[in-house]
Amino acid sequence: MSETKSGPVTAALAGSPALGAKFEAFRSAAHDALGEEMVAHIRRAISEVHGVDAPVPMGEAPEIMLAYARRMPFEHTAITDEEAAAVLAELGEEKFVAFSVVAALFDAECRAEKVDLAGLSS
């Protein structure tokens, strides 16, 4: 997935502009809460698990957060209280909430890309 904005779900909703705009507003709100640089790192970490292309992000992100993000696609029920507490301590509560939404949403978007949701919807 090469674009920060847009993505397979937004593309699939091209014929439903009202829903597409609301989805993009939700996605943007989540991204804005975390900052695009951190979002790019999360995207890259999750994309690698799914085998989906993603641009190399700028700068650095806490490895503890990226390791947690890599668990989201296939191991979300196995994340321990200790792992969550470590990321929470790193990010603080407000950003941990945004991080949880961004990571879960990006996992779902990768999956939508892998079934070619946009192609099926055109």
Place this chain on the structure above:
Amino acid sequence: MSTTPRVSSAIAGEPAHFGSVLAHQPAIASAFTDLYAAFWSSDVLAARLKEVARMRNARVTECGFCRNVRFDKALGEGLGEEIVDDIDWGYETSDKLSDAEKAVLKFTDALIHDPELLTGDAQAALKRHLSPEQIAELGLGLTLFLALAKALITMGLEPEVMGRTVLPTPAPAEMA
């Protein structure tokens, strides 16, 4: 899987639940509520088909909260518990689920679990029963169901005990 909240409530006097935890991020909460209401109030794809997909997602992701919630619009469209019971492994042989519902379930499994399940036959069945616009709406729903379930689980917001709970279907504020 933890049933102990990993994040506190951002609303004074309320326990930690999805809404009170998401309140730490009001812009995200507001945009999600607006989107989810618009999604459920759209009749491009029947609420019954959306709920079939949501129930399947609840089982596959092991989201106990999602699994116990029922939206009343789908109930009104005839999605009773005897049908929901069949949204389990082996749903392909159910005599209670329609062919359209089985096509939706197969696509659900492919998107949230394994894309290899979307074989040529599965894709043809989906396109036979759903228009491109309906597939887009289903895809949006699955994206939200999956993300919501995983965010809820990883923030430790799974209930320890929860019975079946019928809720009003999310609707835009001016319609509620």
